[in-house]
Amino acid sequence: MKEVRVGICGLGTVGGGTFNVLARNAGLIAGRAGCAIRTVRVATRTWRDDIDLGDIPFSTDIMDVVNDPDVDVVVELIGGYETARELVLAAIANGKHVVTANKALIAVHGNEIFEAAAEAGVAVTYEAGVAGGIPVIKAIREGMAANRIDWLAGIINGTGNYILTEMRKGRPFNEVLQEAQDLGYAEADPTFDVEGVDAAHKLTIMASASFGVPLQFDRAYTEGISRLTPYDIAHAELLGYRVKHLGIARRREGGIELRVHPTLVPQSHLIAQVDGVLNAVLVDGDAVGQTMYYGPGAGDEATASAVIADIVDVARTIQAGGQGRVPYLGFAPEAIEDLEVLPMEYTQSAYYLRIQALDRPGVLAKVASILSEHGINIESIMQKESEVHDGRIPVIILTHTVQERQVNQAIEELEALDEVDDQVVRIRAENFN
Amino acid sequence: MKEVRVGICGLGTVGGGTFNVLARNAGLIAGRAGCAIRTVRVATRTWRDDIDLGDIPFSTDIMDVVNDPDVDVVVELIGGYETARELVLAAIANGKHVVTANKALIAVHGNEIFEAAAEAGVAVTYEAGVAGGIPVIKAIREGMAANRIDWLAGIINGTGNYILTEMRKGRPFNEVLQEAQDLGYAEADPTFDVEGVDAAHKLTIMASASFGVPLQFDRAYTEGISRLTPYDIAHAELLGYRVKHLGIARRREGGIELRVHPTLVPQSHLIAQVDGVLNAVLVDGDAVGQTMYYGPGAGDEATASAVIADIVDVARTIQAGGQGRVPYLGFAPEAIEDLEVLPMEYTQSAYYLRIQALDRPGVLAKVASILSEHGINIESIMQKESEVHDGRIPVIILTHTVQERQVNQAIEELEALDEVDDQVVRIRAENFN
Incomplete structure (x- = not known):
């Protein structure tokens, strides 16, 4: 049995989780992938005493992973824009497959990255970048392949959903944000989460995979939850609605809608019942109707679950002797429609x-x-x-x-x-x- | 661009839906699959005036599809056990890939069919057999590949869930069943749905794909909802629970649990909120935690959505030049563990x-x-x-x-x-x- 060799860049929350799950479930994962999946190199600047790398070589220079001829799949878990972009493009140039959890990278530089990957004939996958452990990119790119997807709507930021869930009890935004920071649900600088930037990254990616259009993050409309009041949340409830911070994408005549903002949803709808840090994405297709995907949108091993699913996908394709199987955005490059985001x-x-x-x-x-x-x-x-x-x-x-x-x-x-x-x-x- | 040629056996509810969606969304599906997917032959005994076959050859003998050298993928939508088994084995023997929506066939004859398919090197897929349009087999076999799946629980029969939803209003079983029959949600002979046989078929398949064990339908415990009373449903509510007809599979030391029966679930859990004819499957993995998949479990185009997703999967694999990519039960045959169903x-x-x-x-x-x-x-x-x-x-x-x-x-x-x-x-x- 051949093996697929993985190099992990970044040993933070997700990197550590990925390393640990790959080690703990190695036998089971090999049974599913049809071959062993082995971590052969790690690069990290955040050294972790709680992870036992054994005799796996590691360094602080991520380029060591990209340039290691033993590595088949580069797993990019360093986050951020420019360094990650350089890392991924270098990996592609070296003929390596790439698995990333970096939604910002894909939303902003995805078009360029996918073009380079297509030329090099390697896979670039990003399931972990959207809704953490929920396999929603797989659902959209593969499970919904029969459908003209008409719209999707998602609770795709756990921090924001936690805050809104607490605000329903009458608590003001600032008080709940402080608590979320104390609990470790929110960053010291919460802008990305509460102002909707993180959600817009994820929405941009889901929209492109749903509609077959180029990634257009800079055209997404973004409105946060920091100005919401318990008063309006309570009055929405009186009207039969619940306030959720949704990312919404819709295919329209002549363009697509791409927007993140607080939204009233009917209390009777299942998505209104998704509380706390959990995520859920609702996808509407012309054949299937509404489907929903629910689960943890963050966390070390939950996100690692999606990273490893992508690695197994790559390994299965390598095993089967074929080239990259599912197109980057779910549509063949020549089928990508140049539909713009509507103002x-x-x-x-x-x-x-x-x-x-x-x-x-x-x-x-x-x-x-x-x-x-x-x-x-x-x-x-x-x-x-x-x-x-x-x-x-x-x-x-x-x-x-x-x-x-x-x-x-x-x-x-x-x-x-x-x-x-x-x-x-x-x-x-x-x-x- | 190469094309993948499909032969459809059975033009009932799902067959008609599949034919229509393939025709309506042909361009979009080709964009996703990387090649055209064309229906080249149809066999049906239930002739339908509402479907325009154009100049596609059709007959009443399903073997015409299986023996047609032009057909790459045989789509089995005739249902039942023995004829479907013969059809599928013949298709495999002729080197054709098979897509089926037949849960009974896979639950009962799956081990034999997968063995034959492995030998012939063809794909046999069955997403549409479980939970209709919800891509839950894909989630289990691929999306959860990193996880030791510990248990799963599903509302996987829409008829039963509709009846239980109505009984919550205090209506007795027989009255609601009659109504469900009048509405076309329940068959004239409702045994398969209300006694849990249909759910046990689906559960058997999901359990094998989750745990990597052989299909053991005859070992599943099955208890229906026909003896439930509004009295007990109301008292479960007083205790904070809702009664749902669940299929439950759990990995235990030395064996697996495989059982379908009415079940009290906490009202606060999302799955308790799934009402009417809708389906939902909750899957718990050691890395990701709980994820849930929700949507329509039946219906012509909803089920067709899953049938076509499978066809696109096969087409993408053919295009990529590889062999069958995902093992039949999600695990390589040699990784299937001979764990038995516990009494x-x-x-x-x-x-x-x-x-x-x-x-x-x-x-x-x-x-x-x-x-x-x-x-x-x-x-x-x-x-x-x-x-x-x-x-x-x-x-x-x-x-x-x-x-x-x-x-x-x-x-x-x-x-x-x-x-x-x-x-x-x-x-x-x-x-x-």
């Missing part, structure tokens, strides 16, 4: 609007008339005398689906009203039908 | 017990003492004076996890008590931790 103003959504208005007769009529002038239909409206505060009363409106542009114009006019002296709160809503 | 008495579970006892002093003490003598610990107990009826009072007990054998013995002794003149109701319970 945010042209996306479509329903909206939760909270208008802080003076408690005077006639205000509601003015609000309704502005919405109507912009073609915005109201699904629900909520205004409670008991909530008058400082002479102001919140008017909460849930609209039908409409173009973002129309809502922008309406909000501008609403904010210009004498009776409205605060910003209108706007949270998008999806009904998944 | 039901040696499986472990928690239990919901309802004892219909005479309302006399001292009865509870006798009940508790019998349980204690058999090493059965009580987690919750519920007895309400208001439920006395005909001088009898129900005692409802939720136990901790214990061996089935101990519970059998305790039930025997409970039923022998003078104060108990009715059968003890027993429903197993799982906490998924």
Whole structure:
């Protein structure tokens, strides 16, 4: 039985988990892959006493892995953009397959990397980059292969989902963020997680694999959860909705929607029940309908599970004697369609609007008339005398689906009203039908 | 660009869906597969006016498909055991790859079929046989490849789940079954669905692919939902549980558990929220933890989605120039472990017990003492004076996890008590931790 030899770059959380799982389940993994999968070299700058490398050679220079003629598969787990890019391109140039957990790298440099890999005839896989241990890239690129995927929506950042779950108990954002940092769920600088950048990386990748379009991270719309209040979360609940931080991609006539933002989802939908640090991705195909993939989106061994699944995929393909089997984005390069991401103003959504208005007769009529002038239909409206505060009363409106542009114009006019002296709160809503 | 040529056997619900989706999404599927996938022959006895075969040759003899030298992949959608077995073995003997949606065939004749296919060097895939459009076989055989899978549990029969969802409203089994038949969710003879045979077929397949053991359908324990009452379903809810018809497989020291039966699951667990005709499979791996796969478990195009995903897999492998890539059960034949299914008495579970006892002093003490003598610990107990009826009072007990054998013995002794003149109701319970 031939063996497939792996070189691991980076021995942090995921790198350590990958090394350990490969060692612990070596026999079982060999049984599945049809050959042994052996770690033959490691490069790391973060030395870990808790990992026993045995007599496996290691160094602090990642290029030692890339240049080692014994290595068949380079596993890139160092993160970041530029060094990772150089590492991966060098590995490809040396004819090595690449497995990465680096969503930022793929979302930003994926087009260039896949082109180089296609030329060199090597695999580059990235399951671990999206939704951690959940095999959702496999589901999209292979399991959904019969379908025209119409849209997908995912809870793809565990930190954000943990914070929103806690905020449902009435706790403010800053307090929960602090707690998440203390628990190690959130980084010292939480921007990537709470402002949606991390989710936008993952969404960009899933969208391209779903629709067969080039990676366009710089065109993704990103809005975080830091300005959400327990007040709006509670009122969304009263309307039958739950607020989740979703990445949403949708195929539209002439382009695709690509957006990360807080979103009202029906409480009755399964995705509303996904709480805490867990992830879930909902994928809608024209043949299958809605499917959902749920599990841990982070963690050392959960992410390692996806890294190793990719390694086994590569090993099985090598064993079978074939070339790279599944195209990088799930579509043959010549089948990639040059569809652009639509500007945010042209996306479509329903909206939760909270208008802080003076408690005077006639205000509601003015609000309704502005919405109507912009073609915005109201699904629900909520205004409670008991909530008058400082002479102001919140008017909460849930609209039908409409173009973002129309809502922008309406909000501008609403904010210009004498009776409205605060910003209108706007949270998008999806009904998944 | 080469093409892969498909012959479809059976043009019923799934066959028709497969033909239509292959035709409708031909361009997209070719883009994903890297080559055109063309239906070149159809055999059907159930002629359908609503399907336009164009100039594709068809006949009523399935062997015409198997013997057609133009066919690369035989798609078996006729169902049943013996004819399907002959068809598939003949296709394999002719060197053709096989894609099937027939869970009964694989669960019962899979070992023989896979052996023949291995010898002939062809692929036999069966994603559509388990949980319809949900790519759960792919998740298990490929996505979880790093993991020692410890257990899995699934809602894998939509008819049964629909009935249980309706019974939660207090409706009796027979009334809901009739309705399900009227709606077309249940067959005229509902035995396969409501007695768990269909679920046991699917469970058998998932267990073998998860643990790397031979298919052992005849060893699966099967218990249906027809004897469940709205009373017990309501009382399970009071205890914080929901009743679901689950297929459960667990790897144990010295054997595997393989069982289909009504099961109490915690209301707070995501799988408890899966209602109606939908399916979901929960898979627990040592590295990744719990993941769940959710979607439609039946339907023409939903099942076709899985059939075509398998065809695309085969086409991608042919294109890549390799042999069958993923082993039939996810493990290389030499890695299949000869672990047997444990007799039901040696499986472990928690239990919901309802004892219909005479309302006399001292009865509870006798009940508790019998349980204690058999090493059965009580987690919750519920007895309400208001439920006395005909001088009898129900005692409802939720136990901790214990061996089935101990519970059998305790039930025997409970039923022998003078104060108990009715059968003890027993429903197993799982906490998924």
